[in-house]
Amino acid sequence: MEVTAVHATPVGSGQMAGSFRLDLTYADAVTGGMPSTVIAKLATGPAEQREFGAGAFRNEVQFYADLAPTVRVPTPRCHASTISPSGAEFVLLLDDLAPAxxxxxxxxxxxxxxxxxxxxxxxxxxxxxxxxxxxxxxxxxxxxxxxxxxxxxxxxxxxxxxxxxxxxxxxxxxxxxxxxxxxxxxxxxxxxxxxxxxxxxxxxxxxxxxxxxxxxxxxxxxxxxxxxxxxxxxxxxxxxxxxxxxxxxxxxxxxxxxxxxxxxxxxxxxxxxxxxxxxxxxxxxxxxxxxxxxxxxxxxxxxxxxxxxxxxxxxxxxxxxxxxx
CATH class of the missing domain: 3.90.1200 (Aminoglycoside 3'-phosphotransferase; Chain: A, domain 2)
Known part of the structure; x- marks a missing residue:
């Protein structure tokens, strides 16, 4: 499913990373159940802070990839994730939980x-x-x-x-x-x-x-x-x-x-x-x-x-x- 436009709005109050609500526009009017919005979480701040947080960023990416399916605590669904070899850059695409x-x-x-x-x-x-x-x-x-x-x-x-x-x-x-x-x-x-x-x-x-x-x-x-x-x-x-x-x-x-x-x-x-x-x-x-x-x-x-x-x-x-x- 091709996304033709994205509008980002900051959300949340994260201390180590930033979160943005992404409003998605698709090329096809029929989206086949694809979400109209997702939350993007990513590393922000100066390079030294992102490097300091690399271990924490790896933890979160690993949690959604491997550990969340093994527990029964309610968490957002993760649609996609990526992280750099250094761990200082990452992106998670998560369910938008609004109106929560x-x-x-x-x-x-x-x-x-x-x-x-x-x-x-x-x-x-x-x-x-x-x-x-x-x-x-x-x-x-x-x-x-x-x-x-x-x-x-x-x-x-x-x-x-x-x-x-x-x-x-x-x-x-x-x-x-x-x-x-x-x-x-x-x-x-x-x-x-x-x-x-x-x-x-x-x-x-x-x-x-x-x-x-x-x-x-x-x-x-x-x-x-x-x-x-x-x-x-x-x-x-x-x-x-x-x-x-x-x-x-x-x-x-x-x-x-x-x-x-x-x-x-x-x-x-x-x-x-x-x-x-x-x-x-x-x-x-x-x-x-x-x-x-x-x-x-x-x-x-x-x-x-x-x-x-x-x-x-x-x-x-x-x-x-x-x-x-």
Whole structure:
């Protein structure tokens, strides 16, 4: 089917890549079911930023090509993809999910929306639960090693210093960054009772909400094998207001756990789920500090990182005794 014209309109609020709605005009009036619009996602920004993001771009292309068919989380259909040998240039053509709308990280979501995303995440986690084949894929997945710990510790403190210099942090927020730097290396390589494929950046900016409440998870650049509650801890600690998280956290965790059981996971208790959730809270400041360093600075991005850190700090203070002094 020949496309004779394309009109591109920017959409979304991506921090590492750009997305555009492409309105397509076909040579033939009868399109045979071909879409009239698609979303094109591609590398943007200066060359050094695209080179920095090459691994993330490879992850997302690989996810749609090989991993999405193996899980049950709702994702957009991918019509086509390509990536350069360096990984610094890529294009994905994805379903246009309109009239679904992107979540707003700064405003936050409702408890009902957070629960729907957590239940959807169970459809990502359960099919690859403790699946050793994840560690043998061509994407190069592996559980973190001591070399990974050393590398992360070598770059984390300079990134944290940049983060502190960029924002006027409160005493408790500064203590959260200190806690991150002091504990991230040990946390990264600590033995876990379970691992699976995780999104790695599961927050509502990376979710499309349909008019009927249905959710579709997008932005698969940060996939890794890891402790599954890292996704849930990051979601709840950064996407709900502090009051909503405190009032609904246990109920949402129970919804997630029931969804895991519904997908066939057995022998994993609600108490273990809760313990794993608390131990995974370091995911929030880790992604906030690294994400801020990786992304192009924008006014909205700076507001978003501050709001996320404020919410995460409250969650850590509530649930991790003595973490913030």
């Amino acid at each position: 709308v992107q979540g707003d990280q700064i405003t936050g979501c409702t408890p009902e929306q957070a629960s729907a995303v957590a239940v959807a995440a169970a459809g990502l986690h359960a099919p690859r639960w403790d699946d050793d084949s994840l560690l043998d894929t061509e994407i190069g997945f592996a559980l973190p090693t001591d070399d990974d710990r050393v590398l992360m510790e070598s770059v984390l403190e300079p990134m944290a210093d940049i983060f502190r210099a960029r924002f006027d942090l409160t005493a408790s927020e500064s203590a959260t960054v200190d806690w991150l730097v002091a504990n991230a290396g040990t946390w990264l390589v600590a033995p876990q009772r379970h691992f699976t494929l995780i999104h790695g950046d599961l927050r509502i900016d990376n979710v499309m909400f349909g008019p009927d409440g249905a959710v579709t998870v997008i932005d698969w650049q940060t996939i890794v094998p890891g402790q599954p509650l890292r996704d849930i801890a990051f979601l709840l600690s950064t996407s709900l207001t502090v009051a909503d998280r405190r009032a609904n956290e246990d109920a949402i965790l129970a919804d997630y756990h029931r969804a895991l059981v519904g997908h066939g996971i057995s022998g994993y208790t609600m108490q273990e789920c809760r313990e794993d959730y608390v131990s995974a809270l370091l995911q929030a400041p880790l992604i906030i500090v690294f994400g801020c360093a990786a992304a192009q600075p924008t006014e909205r991005g700076d507001r978003m990182f501050r709001v996320m850190l404020d919410r995460a700090t409250a969650a850590i203070g509530d649930l991790v005794p003595d973490a913030l002094g």
